[in-house]
Amino acid sequence: MNPRTWAAIAAGRLAGASSRALRRGGGTAIAGAVAQNIDPALAGTLTRQLGHGCALVTGTNGKTTTARMLAQIAREAGLEPLANPSGSNLMRGVAAALLGETDVLGNIQAAANRIGIFEVDEAVLPQATRELQPRAIIFTNLFRDQLDRYGEADAIVALWQRALRDLPENSTLVLNADDPAIASLGDPAGASLDDPSGASLGDSSARRALTYGIEDTSVATNELEHASDYRFCLSCGEELAYSANFYGHIGHWRCPGCDRARRTPDVRATAVELATGEMPTGEPPAERATAVGIATPEGEMRIELPLAGLYNVENAVAAAAGAVALGLPLDAIERALRSIQPAFGRQERFQIDGREVVILLGKNPTGLNQVLRTITANSGGLHLLFFLNDGIADGRDISWIWDSDYELIAERAQSVVVSGTRVDELALRLKYADLAVEPQVAAGTAAALDAAIAQTPPGETLYIVPTYTAMLEVRELLAKRGKRRPFWEER
Amino acid sequence: MNAPTRRLRIAHLYPRLMNIYGDRGNILCLTRRCRARGIDVEVTELGLVERLDPKAHDLIFIGGAQDREQRRVAEDLRTVKGEALREAVESGVVALAVCGGYQLFGKLYRESSGAELQGLGLFDLWTEHPGPDAERLVGNVVAELEPDNGWRGGTLVGFENHGGRTHLGPQAQPLARVRSGAGNNGRDGTEGARYKNAFGTYLHGSLLPKNPRFADRLIALALAHHGDDRELGTIDDRLEEAAHRAALRLTGRRR
Incomplete structure (x- = not known):
């Protein structure tokens, strides 16, 4: 190992340990930031030790849950997954x-039996692909999200198309057939938004x-939601036709203008029955x-599947497809x-x-919208607590609440x-929704939680x-009052 | 007694193509504020290829989109709706154009690739995108509306996110002056444009729900266009004004 890598590992370990001692979020990112400053190639160097390589999961929604499912499948297959926390x-x-x-x-313990399962931010995919050389990349879906940070969703597609040029030849793209934007990443001849002919990309076919994808159309809503981003063909610009629409622009699509259409996916949810009953306390x-x-x-x-909502069915088939791409056995998928x-903050109870x-x-x-549909699948009245913050990690732009x-x-x-920090705008949005009850505005997270519980x-x-x-x-407040562990103690 | 039914006829242009930043909220707002005063509202959605009747609407709205969608809309504006839109605006119909729609209501939009899109030319302005590596103008905005014809103006709050820089020509009148945020181009302090009863702005968020006085100004002008000069009664705006005040406190944090 070269001295720079060794110094990076030592400094990173130290930063992580002192941060954990101070209980500052487990020191998860701090250790990495310190180490990467010293040796920017560190993640790639360490990943090459992993006997089973690594897989990446990216997309707008579902990254965390899909990566968690895939890591669990790897564990059931007898491997020891190494994952980054949500x-x-x-x-x-x-x-x-x-x-x-x-x-x-500088040695990863039991490296021969390990596989990296890394959730990566949409914008980080090019760097992650170049440095980590994944065996598979699982793409979940692409929607408008944090436009203040990413610019336009098209910019993400273009970024991903460029990232794929650095993908090893024997790696597998795992693509959502139901999302026309994600499916386009598998189009032959490397057609791209910048260059639909694909001429500049050489042979990437x-x-x-x-x-x-989801094959069972009985769970389709067939009402195209307002917040659909890829309703128009990426190749020819025609408005896509849907024979079934699950949510957003996810569904069984076809372009009337050219020959692009959803193809029957390799891994598919064939029969889906969503939970519709109550979710009473204490039920297994x-x-x-x-x-x-x-x-x-x-x-x-x-x-x-012990998780509610159609979006979790999509996460499950994404993880199953990722597992198939990695050569993990069927019985491990089933058991996992x-x-x-549930993952951190996603249907945690x-x-x-x-x-x-x-x-x-x-x-x-x-x-x-998916969350609200999942909640309303249960019968009876609803008790709700909404937070709207506009920090950098939330997105500074809150106009999306008007699209929800x-x-x-x-x-x-x-x-x-x-x-939340933008509670006034949220209260106004809910006024427009004409709720059966008037929302109570609460300042401060703890006060809001107390009020909602009361x-x-x-x-x-x-x-x-x-x-x-x-x-x-x-x-964090709930973890103190309930019985869950802080997330950095979870594996 | 028996005052004639009041009504507002809205045309929403390209609702499925130009809808990126919560633009639906603007239509919801106009509809809600009218209905609260017993004014009937009719919203007509017009997509690509569909023709616009210049006499059939009191208020025309167009939102923003990505460059890809904007190209298709620019062509449709030029070949299908342009003449009717110009006729409507010249006759005093109210128009509100946000972000991408605002850019297309100008004379020219030069994309980051250098390709040029001809705009409608309703506003004497042109927009250029300085290139893919240029910083986008992103953040909260507070602007002072220009007073007009006995109307006091006041503040306008919202969020901007645009790569293009808009430059006003000699015939163009700015809609507002930025107190914080970038506005048209981040340099001359202007935000948006106005010609007759057509208003263009970069602010979304959605714009109108938390700018209730500006929304009412648009409604009043639109009603007056078909001869309805009656007052708009006051309605409960406590949450609207609270959201406006909260947005006033946000500085134009840009990154």
Whole structure:
């Protein structure tokens, strides 16, 4: 090992240890930032030690849950996954995760049996692909999100297309067939937004791709939501036609103007039954499961997925497809998906003063709409706590709340508390939704949580829907009062 | 007694193509504020290829989009709707154009690639995107509306996110002057443009819900266009004004 790498590892370990001692978020990103400053190639150097290489997961929504599922599948297959924690999905977060498993001599413990499963930010994919040389990249979906940070969604597609030029030849793209923007990444001859002819890219038609999607159209809504971003063909510009639409622009699409169309995916959800009953306190997970059949080129399975919502079915087939691409066996997929626990802030449940409290991260219109649809799949009145923050990690621009369908909860809302740095705008948006109850405005995360719990009768469920930074705050409060561990102790 | 039914006819141009930054909120706002005063509202959505009847609408709205969609809309504006739009605006119909729509209401938009899109030329202005590496103008904006014809103006709050820099020509009148944020080009302090009853602005967020007085100004002008000069009664704007005040406190944090 060269001296620079050794110095980076030593400094990073030290920074991580002192930060953990101070209880500052587990030191997850700090250690990586310190180490990467000394040796920018550190993450790549360490990843090359992993006996089973690594896979990346990226996209607007579903990254964290999909990566968590894939890591669990790897574990069930007898490997030891090495993953970055949710929220640390820049290169320094990946570096920190690797450092955490590296000894003072610079060796990753039991490296021969390990596989890296890294969730990476959309904008970081080019760097991550170049440095980590993944065996597979799983793309979830692409929606408007944090436009203040990324510019336009098209800019992300162009960025990804360029990133794929650095992908090793024998690596596999794992693509969502139901998302026309994601599916376009597998188009032959490397057609791109900048250059639809593909002439400038040379021959990239040899890219290996594996697709996934939802085949069962009985769970389609067939009402194209307002927040759909790719309604128009990326090749010819015609408006896409949908024979089934699941949410946003996700569905069975076809372009009437050219020959682009969704192709039957390799890994697919064949029969989906969404949980519709109550989610009563204390019920075992199976009672709230989503039943789903999954067909793969290696065989079929039928599982009870212990997570609610169609978006989690999509996450499950994404993870299953990723596993197939990595050559992990079917029985490992089956066991992992049956026992999957929610990821950080995504349908996590807490028991507080006799109420069940569920956190559902909602940070962009499509994600929020899916969360609201999942909540309203249960019968009965709803107790809700919404947070709207405009920190850098949330996105400074909050105009997305006007693209979100809060109207879905209008009639069912029994108590609503709102809070966050932009609470005034959120209260105004909810006025437009004509809720059955007037929202209570609360200043401060703790006060808002207290107010919402007080308004939720014992035995009932409080749904907390925060943006990213608010999720971190409210989750920390809940972890203190409930029984969950801080996230940096989770594996 | 028996005052004639009041009504406002809105045309929403390219609602599916030009909708990137919460632009739906502007239509919801106009509709809601009218209905609260017993004014009937009719919203007509016009997509590509569909023709605009210059006499059929009191207020025309167009939002923003990505460059790719903007190219298609520019062509449709030029070949299908342009003449009718010009006729409508010349006759005093109210128009509100946000972000990309605002740029296309100018004379010219030069993309970062150097390619040029002909605009409608309703506003004497042109816009250039300085290139893919240029910093976008992103952040919260507070601007002072120019007073007009007995109307006091006041503040306008919203969020801007644009790569293009807009330069006003000698015939153009700015809509507002920025107190914080970049506005048209980050240099001359102007924000937006106005010609007759057509208003262009970079502010979204959505613009109108938290700028209720500006929304009412548009409604009043649109009603007056078909001879309805009656007062708009006051309505409960506590949450609207609270959101406006909260946005006033945000400085134009740019990154």
